[in-house]
Amino acid sequence: MSLDATFQALADPTRRAILARLALGETSVTELSKPFAMSMPAVSKHLKVLERAGLIARGREAQWRPCRIEPRALKDIDDWLEHYRRFYDESFDRLDAYLKTLQDEDSSVKRESKKDDDHGNGDSGKK
Amino acid sequence: MSLDATFQALADPTRRAILARLALGETSVTELSKPFAMSMPAVSKHLKVLERAGLIARGREAQWRPCRIEPRALKDIDDWLEHYRRFYDESFDRLDAYLKTLQDEDSSVKRESKKDDDHGNGDSGKK
DNA sequence: AATGTATTAAACTAATAAGTTATTTAACTG
């Protein structure tokens, strides 16, 4: 279950809608397919894609195959995003600034020209 | 620039590698294409996909078109993930445990060797 | 103006993806 498969699976609005429904709780294929103007086999295929991507898991209860969210793949996405968070996350900027403060605690006044926004590749983003 | 396009763009390892390179700083198409065993037009196409997805932006300097990361689309992914964070995030452990209690209301006997911190998702036998 | 360098566009091919309808498997029900 690769990032490839996971991102690919998420690139479809039907599949994201299915996930959104599953966030409310485990349910059956028939139930899942109701909101969509497409055949059941089509939904079934979407579920297979989601399953292969590690985004859902399927159980078995009599003739139903209840689907539920499988957190691992979502966590993988989140972990991948971690490498880029510094590009968009405000709170990271604050953490970044805070860490810098700690680092330069001794130099009381020196650090004021934080205008050199060279976040480009400094060590600031490392974990 | 939809989530569709963004996830689709990220579903390719070449394009993710390009982003990883751009995280180190803005650079040219030729430079970006060096690590890959494919033609320049192929890389150029990947860049177009990334640009259409809002993941990169391109400037212009003489005959070069330097590429850089565009944070917005990444933020969009992060915002989308937010709806699912409770399924995998440590900080939701207590909620997670609570939901599991509801789910396994009848299984008070079966679990004996289960460590408290195994909040994977309860299937223990997967993958 | 002519040439070189960086990049994109055009035209094509092969593989994959999303949907369809029809058929099949699996489990329950009377």
Next chain:
DNA sequence: CAGTTAAATAACTTATTAGTTTAATACATT
């Protein structure tokens, strides 16, 4: 057993994608 319900599979169509090679564009240098 026959019939019904839930879901998956098969076979097919159409559209999109990732790559190719060849050609065109844009700017820089001489």
